[in-house]
Amino acid sequence: MKTQLKIFLNCFCFSLFLSANFALAQADDELAEHSEHALHQHMNHEHPNHANHQDLAPIGIMGGHMHSAGQWMFSVRMMGGGMSGLLDQTSLQDEQKVLDGFQMSPRTMLMGMPMLGIMYAPTDWLTLMGMVPGMAMRMEHVGHEVHMHTMQTTPAIDTGMNSVGLGDISVNALLGNWQWQEHHLHFNLGLSMPTGAIDIPSPAMQGMPSGQPLPYTMRLGSGTWDLLPGFTYTGQSGPWGWGLQPGTTLRLGNNSLSYHLGHRFSTSGWASYRWTDWLSTSLRLQGQIWGNAEGADSRLDKTMIPSADPARLGGQRLDLLLGANFYPWPGQRIGLEAGLPIYQSLSGPQLAQQWLAQLGWQMAF
Numbered sequence: 352m353k354t355q356l357k358i359f360l361n362c363f364c365f366s367l368f369l370s371a372n373f374a375l376a377q378a379d380d381e382l383a384e385h386s387e388h389a390l391h392q393h394m395n396h397e398h399p400n401h402a403n404h405q406d407l408a409p410i411g412i413m414g415g416h417m418h419s420a421g422q423w424m425f426s427v428r429m430m431g432g433g434m435s436g437l438l439d440q441t442s443l444q445d446e447q448k449v450l451d452g453f454q455m456s457p458r459t460m461l462m463g464m465p466m467l468g469i470m471y472a473p474t475d476w477l478t479l480m481g482m483v484p485g486m487a488m489r490m491e492h493v494g495h496e497v498h499m500h501t502m503q504t505t506p507a508i509d510t511g512m513n514s515v516g517l518g519d520i521s522v523n524a525l526l527g528n529w530q531w532q533e534h535h536l537h538f539n540l541g542l543s544m545p546t547g548a549i550d551i552p553s554p555a556m557q558g559m560p561s562g563q564p565l566p567y568t569m570r571l572g573s574g575t576w577d578l579l580p581g582f583t584y585t586g587q588s589g590p591w592g593w594g595l596q597p598g599t600t601l602r603l604g605n606n607s608l609s610y611h612l613g614h615r616f617s618t619s620g621w622a623s624y625r626w627t628d629w630l631s632t633s634l635r636l637q638g639q640i641w642g643n644a645e646g647a648d649s650r651l652d653k654t655m656i657p658s659a660d661p662a663r664l665g666g667q668r669l670d671l672l673l674g675a676n677f678y679p680w681p682g683q684r685i686g687l688e689a690g691l692p693i694y695q696s697l698s699g700p701q702l703a704q705q706w707l708a709q710l711g712w713q714m715a716f
């Protein structure tokens with residue numbers, strides 16, 4: 352972790368240095384092409400994504416575009432995901448087999464995440480972005496019924512647990528705004544704050560002593576301060592658009608319950624085509640790899656359910672997503688994206704992702 356932090360801080364200083372240099376270079380450019388630049392700015396401001404036929408990255412990409420100086424953007428998103436089936440690495444596990452080793456086995460999990468976002472650009476080479484997520488999760492699981500007198504167990508009682516509340520709020524800086532011909536590049540640097548609850552007692556239910564803390568996967572946040580460094584490259588040529596966005600979630604130390612979730616590395620690559628003024632469609636591949644938790648919440652019994660074991664949380668996944676952008680009015684975008692994993696390997700037994708979707712509305716002014 353120490354070396355990762357060091358590497359990160361080096362990158363961070365380097366990016367600050369680059370963006371400072373860039374700001375100077377841009378000042379020169381602005382003198383040289385002042386009239387053209389001013390016109391572009393003006394059009395951008397009046398009709399952010401419309402007049403200049405610029406297409407935005409798929410709605411699932413966070414921090415994929417910058418704004419020109421003085422511009423604001425407000426956005427509302429709804430993300431959803433569903434999981435079912437138990438994977439150990441890439442092989443499907445039988446529920447009964449999981450119940451040989453654990454008191455409970457998860458069956459399905461549904462997740463809904465509404466999110467409010469705001470963007471503001473104090474200058475052309477810096478856009479600030481804040482995101483406030485809500486979280487709603489429901490897990491269905493099956494467990495043994497333990498008969499108190501005989502201590503015999505019979506399998507299969509269904510129960511579920513919910514977890515609803517505020518998630519981890521993040522603040523982000525989009526830095527750089529390099530533009531040459533049809534190419535654009537900026538750095539993403541975010542900080543996720545531990546605003547989502549991690550110490551949540553479970554409700555009373557059958558097959559499980561009440562007041563037990565909820566397992567790791569049902570918690571609303573990471574509990575840690577997380578750094579989110581990355582960069583975004585986008586390109587556009589005529590109706591075609593494309594892009595690449597690698598990003599990292601680095602956990603800074605342990606949380607108040609003496610653990611941290613695994614670090615996460617993810618990369619998205621996409622291509623899009625703009626059919627008309629008001630419609631574009633996209634195809635995106637997203638690869639992710641994330642580690643097991645380190646440390647442990649000592650109150651959790653690892654044999655209660657696999658998701659209470661810090662060594663059964665990691666994995667890797669490749670998702671394929673289809674998207675559409677609608678531009679109904681100048682400065683507004685309605686985005687839709689949905690897809691499914693085409694590959695996943697999990698430190699299991701762990702619930703497998705089956706689908707993910709996202710709907711969002713954005714308005715620039």
Ligand SMILES: [Cu+2]
Nearest residue numbers: 416418424470
């Ligand atoms: Cu924006």
